Amino acid sequence: MKVLLINGSRRKSGCTYTALCEAAGALQKEGIETEILFVGLDAVNGNIDKAVKEAGELVKEADGIIVGSPVYYASPSGEVLSFLDRLFWLYGNDMKHKPAAAVVSARRAGTTASLDVLNKYFMINEMPVVSSQYWNMVHGNSPEEVMQDKEGMQIMRTLGRNMAWLIKCIAAGRDQGIVTGSPEERVHTNFIR
Ligand SMILES: Cc1cc2nc3c(=O)[nH]c(=O)nc-3n(C[C@H](O)[C@H](O)[C@H](O)COP(=O)(O)O)c2cc1C
Secondary structure, three states: OEEEEEEOOOOOOOHHHHHHHHHHHHHHHOOOEEEEEEOHHHHOOOOHHHHHHHHHHHHHHOOEEEEEEEEEOOEEOHHHHHHHHHHHHHHHHHHOOOOEEEEEEEOOOOHHHHHHHHHHHHHOOOOOEOOOOOOOEEEOOOHHHHHHOHHHHHHHHHHHHHHHHHHHHHHHHHHOOOOOOOOOOOOOOOOOO
């Protein structure tokens, strides 16, 4: 069993990475393999198709997905949004029904608005959203500051354990023949017709 953690920050080993590592550590303790994917600037420097294709192959193999982003102007980073727009459009089916969570890192504010945006990718794609003991956020401007956010770090560990539990429950259910019901034919209405 494996969880893919997507680091949507421009900084490879910054605050978002620090939060993702804490969640990954808790997942590993529960016997779940983890991989942290750094998207970096690839989503905005002309390499988005290549970056999304690479991630698409990884999401096919993953049993769960965690997306991390810094807060920029009270929103997720532009990089992560460009990347997710494309990833969900092209590989949404490969992520359907897989547990997912978003985590955000901020110096001070804009965390809940950012989580709201990120969680919506999962919710339109029939992915169970995994929660923690508080909303999935850490605070800091540097990894050192984030590590001082004791509550934030604990939130990441609880998130990791909860995701491990849910992935195992889904696998156990599948072994017992419990699968998602057959989908209905999709109804698609626009506001104007
Ligand atoms: C362009 C930019 C915009 C930012 N906007 C916010 C903001 O709206 N609220 C906030 O609390 N921090 C803001 N920050 C600070 C970062 O969210 C914070 O330092 C974060 O932990 C960085 O994560 P990273 O090291 O993974 O990039 C901003 C930083 C940058 C570079």
